[in-house]
Amino acid sequence: xxxxxxxxxxxxxxxxxxxxxxxxxxxxxxxxxxxxxxxxxxxxxxxxxxxxxxxxxxxxxxxxxxxxxxxxxxxxxxxxxxxxxxxxxxxxxxxxxxxxxxxxxxxxxxxxxxxxxxxxxxxxxxxxxxxxxxxxxxxxxxxxxxxxxxxxxxxxxxxxxxxxxxxxxxxxxxxxxxxxxxxxxxxxxxxxxxxxxxxxxxxxxxxxxxxxxxxxxxxxxxxxxxxxxxxxxxxxxxxxxxxxxxxxxxxxxxxxxxxxxxxxxxxxxxxxxxxxxxxxxxxxxxxxxxxxxxxxxxxxxxxxxxxxxxxxxxxxxxxxxxxxxxxxxxxxxxxxxxxxxxxxxxxxxxxxxxxxxxxxxxxxxxxxxxxxxxxxxxxxxxxxxxxxxxxxxxxxxxxxxxxxxxxxxxxxxxxxxxxxxxxxxxxxxxxxxxxxxxxxxxxxxxxxxxxxxxxxxxxxxxxxxxxxxxxxxxxxxxxxxxxxxxxxxxxxxxxxxxxxxxxxxxxxxxxxxxxxxxxxxxxxxxxxxxxxxxxxxxxxxxxxxxxxxxxxxxxxxxxxxxxxxxxxxxxxxxxxxxxxxxxxxxxxxxxxxx
Amino acid sequence: xxxxxxxxxxxxxxxxxxxxxxxxxxxxxxxxxxxxxxxxxxxxxxxxxxxxxxxxxxxxxxxxxxxxxxxxxxxxxxxxxxxxxxxxxxxxxxxxxxxxxxx
Numbered sequence: 104x105x106x107x108x109x110x111x112x113x114x115x116x117x118x119x120x121x122x123x124x125x126x127x128x129x130x131x132x133x134x135x136x137x138x139x140x141x142x143x144x145x146x147x148x149x150x151x152x153x154x155x156x157x158x159x160x161x162x163x164x165x166x167x168x169x170x171x172x173x174x175x176x177x178x179x180x181x182x183x184x185x186x187x188x189x190x191x192x193x194x195x196x197x198x199x200x201x202x203x204x205x206x207x208x209x210x211x212x213x214x215x216x217x218x219x220x221x222x223x224x225x226x227x228x229x230x231x232x233x234x235x236x237x238x239x240x241x242x243x244x245x246x247x248x249x250x251x252x253x254x255x256x257x258x259x260x261x262x263x264x265x266x267x268x269x270x271x272x273x274x275x276x277x278x279x280x281x282x283x284x285x286x287x288x289x290x291x292x293x294x295x296x297x298x299x300x301x302x303x304x305x306x307x308x309x310x311x312x313x314x315x316x317x318x319x320x321x322x323x324x325x326x327x328x329x330x331x332x333x334x335x336x337x338x339x340x341x342x343x344x345x346x347x348x349x350x351x352x353x354x355x356x357x358x359x360x361x362x363x364x365x366x367x368x369x370x371x372x373x374x375x376x377x378x379x380x381x382x383x384x385x386x387x388x389x390x391x392x393x394x395x396x397x398x399x400x401x402x403x404x405x406x407x408x409x410x411x412x413x414x415x416x417x418x419x420x421x422x423x424x425x426x427x428x429x430x431x432x433x434x435x436x437x438x439x440x441x442x443x444x445x446x447x448x449x450x451x452x453x454x455x456x457x458x459x460x461x462x463x464x465x466x467x468x469x470x471x472x473x474x475x476x477x478x479x480x481x482x483x484x485x486x487x488x489x490x491x492x493x494x495x496x497x498x499x500x501x502x503x504x505x506x507x508x509x510x511x512x513x514x515x516x517x518x519x520x521x522x523x524x525x526x527x528x529x530x531x532x533x534x535x536x537x538x539x540x541x542x543x544x545x546x547x548x549x550x551x552x553x554x555x556x557x558x559x560x561x562x563x564x565x566x567x568x569x570x571x572x573x574x575x576x577x578x579x580x581x582x583x584x585x586x587x588x589x590x591x592x593x594x595x596x597x598x599x600x601x602x603x604x605x606x607x608x609x610x611x612x613x614x615x616x617x618x619x620x621x622x623x624x625x626x627x628x629x630x631x632x633x634x635x636x637x638x639x640x641x642x643x644x645x646x647x648x649x650x651x652x653x654x655x656x657x658x659x660x661x662x663x664x665x666x667x668x669x670x671x672x673x674x675x676x677x678x679x680x681x682x683x684x685x686x687x688x689x690x691x692x693x694x695x696x697x
Numbered sequence: 698x699x700x701x702x703x704x705x706x707x708x709x710x711x712x713x714x715x716x717x718x719x720x721x722x723x724x725x726x727x728x729x730x731x732x733x734x735x736x737x738x739x740x741x742x743x744x745x746x747x748x749x750x751x752x753x754x755x756x757x758x759x760x761x762x763x764x765x766x767x768x769x770x771x772x773x774x775x776x777x778x779x780x781x782x783x784x785x786x787x788x789x790x791x792x793x794x795x796x797x798x799x800x
Contacts, residue, residue, distance in 0.1 A: 644757065
């Protein structure tokens with residue numbers, strides 16, 4: 104604990120002298136209001152402190168007090184379905200305490216409710232040897248998430264006593280006999296946000312994350328434990344894509360970090376999520392969601408912290424053996440917060456004014472994602488999938504944040520404003536997006552469904568690629584110049600685009616498509632092509648096929664609205680397509696010739 | 698580039714072309730005609746002579762090859778006399794190429 108004096112204040116950056124005993128990353132209380140700040144630079148006895156609250160009316164001469172602790176989050180039951188700010192203050196309690204819709208300064212609020220009692224059920228007995236990461240008992244926190252209480256990092260010993268019953272997060276639960284004597288432990292752990300929580304080993308991710316979004320699951324899948332970037336210009340639908348994944352992904356937990364975006368987007372989350380039912384558990388998806396909000400009008404410095412707060416909470420749930428997805432919307436705002444602080448610190452700027460360490464900071468964040476074997480003797484499997492939105496100004500993805508993100512994220516979902524303008528949603532561009540997990544994930548899905556899924560996906564991609572080349576020719580010399588086979592290709596590619604890739608997030612049925620339905624849909628479209636090519640080989644003309652399959656193509660177009668329970672209907676479409684093609688052949692064009 | 702010449706029509710009208718060394722095929726109704734023309738087009742036939750009477754039955758098929766370089770489908774009268782559509786097609790093509798009817 105040392106006390107210093109403020110020398111200067113520049114926005115969220117405060118410099119104070121007389122801080123020789125303080126260390127970098129210490130949390131300080133700044134000024135008479137006691138604003139929360141973190142030391143980010145030390146030169147001699149002068150500390151630069153980034154303050155997580157508004158600094159107006161703070162001036163030189165006021166005192167700064169360090170706490171000697173790093174910025175940490177409290178990890179215990181009570182986090183789920185809460186909304187926190189960037190430094191883990193619960194926002195609804197904040198509002199109650201201050202009676203204000205805005206952040207009052209200098210407030211101290213316990214991140215987790217200290218009064219609420221949780222029903223604890225031990226899973227080990229007294230006398231058992233435990234090590235860091237071992238589960239000593241569980242608390243049913245919500246209907247879907249069982250909060251597993253783990254032995255904190257760096258502790259090892261024999262359980263002396265452990266009791267079942269109701270406890271608050273700060274009451275002693277169990278006593279450990281360690282080498283340094285007996286120690287009491289509570290449910291709560293503290294962890295500094297800027298340090299990744301330790302793991303045993305990192306594994307290669309091999310299982311796909313099912314999001315229910317056709318373009319993502321089929322064309323550009325992300326692995327559980329992978330990292331994905333969603334860059335896109337304004338209004339292209341980044342937020343909707345993120346919300347959709349947060350809603351439907353088949354993970355156990357979702358941490359949603361609203362970072363520097365509009366406040367109404369977080370309001371949407373709060374309004375919508377409690378009403379939505381998770382298809383995997385049948386419960387409200389709020390029961391598995393933690394929200395971190397630092398909207399555009401909240402302090403900039405806390406934005407920088409919000410990402411770390413989010414991933415630390417995600418890591419904690421991963422350590423329990425859950426698969427967790429963390430969405431950050433948007434990492435560009437976070438990078439801009441870094442830029443602002445770096446500018447005020449007068450550091451040498453890199454590309455576009457971003458600090459030179461932007462790349463390493465982004466990598467640090469994304470590298471905390473992954474599929475791991477957690478600490479603890481039972482070798483649980485856990486994973487974090489990180490999905491970060493990036494908002495490149497003007498949609499130009501050659502800017503530093505996107506480029507540095509792409510260096511570490513293996514999946515790129517490039518949103519396209521021209522698709523968004525054509526009302527093609529999700530506006531993920533199928534030509535420039537990519538997923539480096541594609542092959543492994545497709546093999547996995549193929550094995551699950553017992554079909555050549557990889558072949559089907561490759562064929563669909565090839566069709567879309569061919570379409571763009573053919574479109575060039577059509578634009579130059581007109582559609583007449585194409586061979587009939589190529590014109591058929593255009594029709595099928597259009598079916599893939601409009602009837603398969605396009606998906607309405609606001610339609611009750613279309614918003615989520617299971618793996619089986621995706622397969623049935625894609626198979627139906629590709630089967631249509633096979634039938635048509637066969638008919639052509641037998642002498643049918645392109646015009647005849649198009650005319651003869653009008654009705655069936657219309658049904659293909661509406662197949663996305665077929666309920667999951669009625670997948671047989673898609674099979675019927677395939678049968679009809681076969682029949683119609685037969686009719687075309689039987690007529691043999693004679694009728695239209697006559 | 699060597700191409701073959703085929704003749705499609707009713708037997709009485711087109712048999713004589715065999716003397717010239719053309720490949721001669723007989724047809725009398727629409728389906729047969731269409732299948733013959735499609736299959737000749739698939740092989741390397743450059744010119745197909747088709748009787749006007751048959752051409753009237755399969756306008757779709759003829760239109761299909763209009764925009765292609767190969768094969769050229771040329772309409773000829775049959776033994777029953779000309780219907781005039783063959784000549785009209787030539788005149789239309791001339792008009793397209795030159796800008797006015799110079800024939």
